[in-house]
Amino acid sequence: QVQLQESGPGLVKPSETLSLTCNVSGGSVSSGSFYWSWIRQSPGKGLEWIGYIYESAVTNYNPSLKSRVAISVDTSKKQFSLKLSSMTAADTAVYYCARGFGGVPYFYLDVWGKGATVIVSS
């Protein structure tokens, strides 16, 4: 059974870049059948898609974050990563990695990590 686990700093300074990693166990991150995704949740904005990567190289990002986001995969380490630049207090949230399934239009998230709390503060 596939399990996901986020890791990364819990505190980021304003204007810095957030780097989070999601470790994938019990399955292959290089599988072309799945969309390795990042979602975040904040009290003010609820659940928000950040983006995903599939087939190890094809990415799709939320247009509202596209200029600041990069998602990549390291198949040798069985992990995928999120980088979000120019962080502000508005980016304070719980960040989840998740496995997307189905592709457009039946796209849903069937496996989630436990979430990583990220606070942006000096």
Added chain:
Amino acid sequence: DIQMTQSPSSLSASVGDRVTITCRASRTISNYVHWYQQKPGKAPNLLISAASRLQSGVPSRFSGSGSGTDFTLTISGLQPEDFATYYCQQSYSSLPYSFGQGTKVEMK
């Protein structure tokens, strides 16, 4: 962007009650709606895909219906473990795959 509006935002119910949560899309989206349950401090958990397809391991008291713009999640016979927040999500268009704002089911 497609907006997903859930109603009510919260509700109070008792064990054994039938609970209905509605999700309305800002434009027609066929049956490309999925439902999640989230408990405090936990990640969301997929309950239903494609409006009505119950996921493996999800109790049969959960059901989903709808097509077009209006969708419903029903819990028939609320159990203590069902007190949680429920979210709908659309996947009709490419990102952003928007979520509803959530419906919190609380104990009466």
